[in-house]
Amino acid sequence: MANPADKPDPNLTTPDEGEVREEELEDIEEEDDYEGEDDDDEATASKPQTREDAAASRANAQNLFRRMGVAPVPVRVHDVIVKGNEKTKDHVIEAEVEGVRQATTLQELLEAANVANFNLRALDIFDSVKITLDAGPPELPDTTNVVVKVVESQSPLAAEIVTSTKSQARSSTLEGSLKYKNIFGHGDIWDSSLAYGCDNSGEVGLGLYLPRLRGRPSPFTSRLYLSTQDWLKFSSYRERALGVSLGVLLSKNHELGYTLAWRNLIDPTQMASRTIRRQIGHSLVSDLKYTFKVDERNSSLRPTRGYSFVSTSQIGGLVPDSRTLRFLRQEIDLKYAVPLGFYRSALNFGVSGGITFPWGSGYKSRASSVSERFFLGGNISPVCSLGGPSALWGFKTRGLGPNEPRREAEDDKSGDAYERDFVGGDVAVTAFADLSFDFPLRWFRERGIHGHVFACAGNMAELSGNKYRYFTAPKFMETFRSSVGAGIVLPTSLFRMELNYCHIVKKQEHDRAKSGFFLTFSTPSS
Amino acid sequence: MEGDQDTSGFTLVTRKPCFGLPTACPNCLPAYIYLKLAQLPFQLAFNSTFPDSDELPYFETGTYVAYNNDDGGVIEKLKKDGVVNLDSQLQSLPDYLSLKALILSWLEEALAYETWVGTEGVSAWKIYYSDLPWVISKVLFYKQTYMAKTRLGIIKENSEEREKQIYKRASDAYEALSTRLGEQKFLFEDRPSSLDAFFLSHILFTIQVLPETSVLRTKLLEHGNLVRYAEKLKLEFLEAPSSSSSPPLHSFPSSFSRKGSKPKSKSKTEKTEEEKKFKKRAKFFLAAQFLAVVIYLSVMGGVSNDELEYEDDD
Secondary structure, three states: OOOOOOOOOHHHHOOOHHHHHHHHHHHHHHHHHHHHHOOOOOOOOOOOOOHHHHHHHHHHHHHHHHHHHHOOOEOEEEEEEEEOOOOOOHHHHHHHOHHHHHOOEHHHHHHHHHHHHHHHHHOOOEEEEEEEEEEOOOOOOOEEEEEEEEEEOOOOEEEEEEEEEEOOOOEEEEEEEEEEEOOOOOOOEEEEEEEEEOOOOEEEEEEEEEOOEOOEOOOEEEEEEEEEEEOHHHHOOEEEEEEEEEEEEOOOOEEEEEEEEEEEEEOOOOOOOHHHHHHOEEEEEEEEEEEEEEEOOOOOOOOOOEEEEEEEEEEEOOOOOOOOOOEEEEEEEEEEEEEOOOOOOEEEEEEEEEEEEEOOOOOOOOOOOHHHOEOOOOOOOOOOOOOOOOOOOOEOOOOOOOEEEOOOOOOOOOOOOOOEEEOOEOEEEEEEEEEEEEOOOHHHHHOOOEEEEEEEEEEEEOOOOOHHHHOOHHHHHHOOEEEEEEEEEEEOOOOEEEEEEEEEEEOOOOOOEOOEEEEEEEOOEO | OOHHHHHOOOEEEEOOOEOOEOOOOOOOHHHHHHHHHOOOOOEEEEOOOOOOOOOOOEEEEOOEEEOOOOOOOHHHHHHHOOOOOOOOOOOOOHHHHHHHHHHHHHHHHHHHHHHHHHOOOHHHHHHHOOOOOHHHHHHHHHHHHHHHHHHHOOOHHHHHHHHHHHHHHHHHHHHHHHHHHOOOOOOEOOEOOHHHHHHHHHHHHHHHOOOOOOHHHHHHHOOHHHHHHHHHHHHHHHOOOOOOOOOOOOOOOOOOOOOOOOOHHHHHHOOOHHHHHHHHHHHHHHHHHHHHHHHHHHHHHHHHHHHHHHHHHO
16 A cells, blocks of 8 residues: 655656646546536536537636746635545545645645645545546635545455565565455555565464544554564574554654564574573563654665665563563664766665663663564665664675574584574664666666665674673674675566675674675565 | 583573472472482573473583473483483382382372362462463463363363372372382482482472462371471482572471462571571681681781791891
């Protein structure tokens, strides 16, 4: 569904004035024609028009156009008339077109009507939306009635398959969902979904989306989910969670969310390392999350201009019961893209960091929950991932950072060193620089295939469980991992694929990284 | 097993302490007692968030881990891997297996029944769920109660018969063990075995954890020599001050005739005879030390003065 926080397509709101006026005038003319043809339309007072009347209307419209070109044309909206909604409540539609009432000139009115049109389409419950301007009552000059005509979706059921990057799973996921739209006429969308991630994670869930909560312009989402994340290969544990999450988009940049979940960590292989063994068990998570997001980049898949900033703050355990998981978590992500002017090249910079720590009695000696820790590496590109340190070219999923030996295997085949678990870090920092450019050949340019060279660096450390005593900044800087490389980017309609050659410049013992060719898949972060 | 792990230390991970026991879980207590009987120094760590796991208790040192669901239990695994084996020459004895069957099947069954069904899980709630939020606790409690009933083969139609059978077997087992034990210190001659660990764990749990109204507890208290056997072993092996860095254990009640479900704060404030004895001995020791220092100073002070005079002369 369209994200209402997104801006309307700039092509609709800031085009040449002449173009939009002509489009709108065509709409008005079409409406006149339509009114002329539709004998059943009782709301219109127009009489069937002859060719001479049509010519007169056109002349009037052209006069109006000339007036608009000279000075603002004052107008006042008298009434908003909604037609075509049988199931949808009037107030749902009127709330989305509220902006037209504030218009004082025809130019402002046309722009507001465009925005309202976009908002109504974004509700995703109508097959078509048409907003037209009709003359107001004859006794009130310079007034207009805004007529909103909607055609509700004939079949309320819709299925879709999307790819996205779930912030929890830190990898690309494929999600199939079945949606039932507008059951109660409040623009409500109910969906059941099945998602599968590249890292063997899965989720089944039921969700509800409301465009407005109690009349406030804040889209509300709620979700009941059962999810499994399988980290056996990397960290010797599997995480299952049954929970409910609620989210409110307070405004374009601010989002508040709450999650209550029963989380269970198990190790069916019984090969986990010491830190993971201590974490196995049940926990109740009750956490509040606030996200501030500004994305002024011109594209999330190939940004060439602009910046983005995301800050996510989480506090867990905000209930009187001290037995729920108590933690604090903060992530920051800043990206900046500078256009260089030739071959559509751009320099992208990014830095992101995060820290988590338990709170409550005995917080210094208590280890943070492994589910809340940071893990770096994986098959996503740092250029696209928004929100917190996660990706580093050349390093495999959960392939760097604090690690511990696993339990010794009973059948000691080779006598070599045992495999290791990556247990995550309480503090993580990553930075990258990426220079992207078009290829000289037109064939590549037409398909959006371009090249890039990049460099990235990152590091993590444990702080909780008394390990902050061993943390020093010089040691943290000394153990920074880094890689450089170059590659080809192939954008598709679902995701951005990169085929890169990475050279690992610096890594630590036991890191899962090696120089070579790698594929990454990234989707615009949700 | 290789002997490299001496440097890394031994840790036993169990469920949390309660009711005056170092660990109140009836599956974890035998392993704890076994290591104490073997006088192996170890640390105790707790996991109180996984009540429905059969991995606990587990023993670890370095990268070696012995889980409870490996090879017949932690104790069997420790024996098999050569970490500590108290039964090395006992397994060939004719009555070893029969005693083992009595303790590990009839008595264990009776304890499981009494914990989850007979006393309606009153004690189980404190042992397993006191560190988990209410929602999770409730669901897991019902789940574990159901699983215990399934394991014991209890259904609505046969619940009374099964209860009679379980209590009858427990009575017979107590009778047999009481006769076998007499006034001996251990079940087998004068050396501890894993069966002592299991049996002592059963007695301590039955007396200290199960409520006074428990039928099983009443049956056990009829055998005075079993109670005395448990007291003696507890005093010698479980209450002795440990030289390792293990956390301090809760004090044990001196007499088992008191209430089994004693809150922690009460046990801390009650002074037992053992504590008083210990404090007296400590006072004597300190006084003796002080006296020795005084004597040393007074004697050596005279000698040094002489030396100084001698040096001055030079």
